[in-house]
Amino acid sequence: MLLFRAEEHIENWRRQWNQPRGATLTIDQAWRLANAWYPNKMDPDWRRATLDETEALLANLGLTGPFWNLRN
Amino acid sequence: MSIDFDTAVRLALYEEFVRTSSPPTAERLPTQMQRPADEVRGALERLAQGKAIVLQPESREVLMANPLCAVPTPFRVRTLERSLFGSCVWDGLGIMAMLGSDSVLDTSCACCGEAMTIQHRGGAILPAGVIHFAIPAKRWWENIVFT
Numbered sequence: 001m002l003l004f005r006a007e008e009h010i011e012n013w014r015r016q017w018n019q020p021r022g023a024t025l026t027i028d029q030a031w032r033l034a035n036a037w038y039p040n041k042m043d044p045d046w047r048r049a050t051l052d053e054t055e056a057l058l059a060n061l062g063l064t065g066p067f068w069n070l071r072n
Numbered sequence: 073m074s075i076d077f078d079t080a081v082r083l084a085l086y087e088e089f090v091r092t093s094s095p096p097t098a099e100r101l102p103t104q105m106q107r108p109a110d111e112v113r114g115a116l117e118r119l120a121q122g123k124a125i126v127l128q129p130e131s132r133e134v135l136m137a138n139p140l141c142a143v144p145t146p147f148r149v150r151t152l153e154r155s156l157f158g159s160c161v162w163d164g165l166g167i168m169a170m171l172g173s174d175s176v177l178d179t180s181c182a183c184c185g186e187a188m189t190i191q192h193r194g195g196a197i198l199p200a201g202v203i204h205f206a207i208p209a210k211r212w213w214e215n216i217v218f219t
Binding site: 016033070 | 139162167179182186207210
């Protein structure tokens with residue numbers, strides 16, 4: 001997951017390195033994702049989220065569609 | 073509260089990592105915990121199998137205790153007390169979220185190299201730029217170092 005100054009920089013980078021288009025998030029979206037994913041990592045009761053829980057977490061942030069699909 | 077041994081190892085690892093900006097070595101952690109080395113190594117391997125942490129491929133020392141990374145990367149989070157590295161920009165934001173304190177993520181545009189900062193002050197984020205996820209979510213753990 002890489003940071004770019006703007007959308008056009010993503011396109012320049014993709015062309016230069018022949019990379020496919022993935023998903024683009026604003027910093028606010030990524031901040032909400034980080035806050036949903038990581039804050040309790042140092043807590044005794046942390047556990048890895050189940051597939052269902054991770055799907056719900058992503059969907060709650062509006063991250064749906066084939067790119068965010070976790071199942072085969 | 074009673075916690076299981078793997079949890080105790082995870083907590084000791086994270087606490088030392090955040091306090092010193094480096095993970096404890098597989099030699100130091102047993103001394104710190106006053107437990108046999110093979111027990112602690114076993115716990116680290118189980119934590120890695122459970123995708124709670126990532127171990128280095130040969131030495132089996134800690135590489136990532138996500139969102140923290142043991143080696144320098146282009147994603148450095150600074151607080152008043154310390155600097156910590158994340159493996160990617162999302163992990164950099166994850167460190168800021170995990171610590172909760174005011175912090176700055178120093179990084180750069182992956183295309184042109186221009187320096188960029190994302191600031192976290194008083195619980196709010198001061199954004200800069202856009203993030204690109206190249207790998208679809210279900211493939212993130214196929215090669216987490218690349219992801």
